[in-house]
Amino acid sequence: KQEVTQIPAALSVPEGENLVLNCSFTDSAIYNLQWFRQDPGKGLTSLLLIQSSQREQTSGRLNASLDKSSGRSTLYIAASQPGDSATYLCAVPSGGYNKLIFGAGTRLAVHP
């Protein structure tokens, strides 16, 4: 059964730092991996989707990498800002129809 783990569970950094969030999964036979952002009390917003044939995807200050063989993905946030404060979740599809298995998330706080 696929399991997704995210480390660290929480992170507090000063504004301007570059940071890395980690996601690992137990079954490497995945089609893709998706990173989401969730603000308190709100729904999830898709940030990046990496297909299994890709090594990384970039959107603005965000860069996500995928290493299927080692069962790992990282989300790199450059020059962090207070507006980046949120919970970041990674998810992989499992069992068809794009049913997603989520990690527990990393709660990020960027302070001025």
Add this chain to the structure above:
Amino acid sequence: DVKVTQSSRYLVKRTGEKVFLECVQDMDHENMFWYRQDPGLGLRLIYFSYDVKMKEKGDIPEGYSVSREKKERFSLILESASTNQTSMYLCASSLEWKAFFGQGTRLTVV
């Protein structure tokens, strides 16, 4: 722009009531999902639908049912609400592996 809309942001219901959570998407997606999110347990799949009137149980379907009479609308039904169903409920639709979520419904059962 892609839009998934849940009918309520906050809902308070009494134990034993029948509760309907509505979700509408405007993207003609075939796949729709209901998840619940609880502290320490993360997001868990309740039910999903891959076509009109087609549905399958997820990981935690007990106490819930769903309805999908039209492609754009997917409803979650709590047959007899209980306090352990107090949670954040998230609806999603997907196309070509990308998932889009609604804003969530915070349900409190008292």
